[in-house]
Amino acid sequence: MLKLNDIVAGYGRTRILHGVSLEVPQGGLVALLGGNGTGKSTLLKTIVGLVRAQEGSVELAGRNINDVPTENRATLGLSLVPQGKEVFAAMSVHENLLMGAYHRRADKAGIADDIESVYQRFKRLRERRQVPAGMLSGGERQMLSIGRSLMARPSMLLLDEPSAALAPKVVEEIADHILALRQTGLTFLLVEQNVGMALDIADHIHVIRGGRIAYQREVGDGIAMEELREFYLGGKEHA
Ligand SMILES: Nc1ncnc2c1ncn2[C@@H]1O[C@H](COP(=O)(O)OP(=O)(O)OP(=O)(O)O)[C@@H](O)[C@H]1O
Numbered sequence: 001m002l003k004l005n006d007i008v009a010g011y012g013r014t015r016i017l018h019g020v021s022l023e024v025p026q027g028g029l030v031a032l033l034g035g036n037g038t039g040k041s042t043l044l045k046t047i048v049g050l051v052r053a054q055e056g057s058v059e060l061a062g063r064n065i066n067d068v069p070t071e072n073r074a075t076l077g078l079s080l081v082p083q084g085k086e087v088f089a090a091m092s093v094h095e096n097l098l099m100g101a102y103h104r105r106a107d108k109a110g111i112a113d114d115i116e117s118v119y120q121r122f123k124r125l126r127e128r129r130q131v132p133a134g135m136l137s138g139g140e141r142q143m144l145s146i147g148r149s150l151m152a153r154p155s156m157l158l159l160d161e162p163s164a165a166l167a168p169k170v171v172e173e174i175a176d177h178i179l180a181l182r183q184t185g186l187t188f189l190l191v192e193q194n195v196g197m198a199l200d201i202a203d204h205i206h207v208i209r210g211g212r213i214a215y216q217r218e219v220g221d222g223i224a225m226e227e228l229r230e231f232y233l234g235g236k237e238h239a
C-alpha cells in the first residue's frame with residue numbers, strides 16, 4: 001500500500017502541494033482528478049522521487065521512502081507512465097520496450113518473456129514493432145508508454161492522464177487495458193481530467209484543487225455528479 005502523509009512539495013521556493021494525504025491500497029485503483037495546474041503531475045513526481053517532499057512522507061508498505069532515489073523506487077515496484085504519452089520517437093516500438101528493461105538488461109530471457117507478454121496484451125504494438133515510435137497514433141503511443149513501464153515489472157503504475165487527446169473509442173480501449181492489468185494484481189494511481197473514465201474504472205476518487213485534496217469518495221458510495229462537479233470546477237473548499 002502507498003500512503004502519502006501531508007505532502008508539501010514544489011519547485012524552488014514555489015509550493016505547489018500544500019499538505020496532500022491519500023492512500024492507495026494494494027490492488028486498488030485510485031483516481032486523482034483535477035484541473036490544469038492543480039498539482040497532479042507534481043504529486044506523481046513526488047511519489048517517484050523526481051520532486052522532493054519538503055514536508056510529509058511517502059510511505060510504501062509501511063516504510064518511509066522519502067530518501068530513496070528515483071531509480072531505487074522503480075526497484076520497489078513504482079513506475080510512472082508520464083503525461084504526454086512520451087516515447088523515444090526515433091526508436092522503434094521494440095527498442096522503446098527494451099529501454100523499459102534497461103536496468104535489468106543482463107536478464108535477456110526474462111526481457112524476451114516480458115516483451116512477448118506486452119505484445120500479447122497490446123496486439124497493435126506487435127504489428128508495429130519495427131515502426132519508429134514517433135509514427136504511432138496517440139492511442140498506440142499511450143499503449144507503448146504503458147508497455148514500457150510494464151517492462152520494469154512494477155507492482156504499482158502511476159498513470160498521468162492516459163486518456164488525454166484520445167478519441168472516445170480509444171479511451172475505452174485504454175480503460176479496458178487498465179482493468180485487464182488490474183486483474184493481474186497491479187495497483188493503480190490514475191491521474192485524469194476525464195471524470196467519466198475515472199468513475200467507470202476507479203474504486204476511489206480524489207479531487208485536487210490548488211494543491212489540496214478538495215473532495216474524496218468511494219465510487220461505490222454513489223458519487224453525486226453534481227457534488228463532484230462543484231468540487232472539480234470550483235466553489236466549495238473542502239470535503
Ligand atoms: N518544473 C517546474 N518548475 C516550476 N514550476 C512548475 C514545474 N512543473 C510544474 N510547475 C508548476 O506547478 C504547478 C502545478 O503543475 P502540475 O504539472 O503538477 O499540474 P497538473 O495538475 O499536472 O496540470 P495539467 O493537468 O495541466 O497536467 C503549475 O503552476 C506549473 O506551472
Ligand SMILES: [Mg+2]
Nearest residue numbers: 040041042083
Ligand atoms: Mg499534469
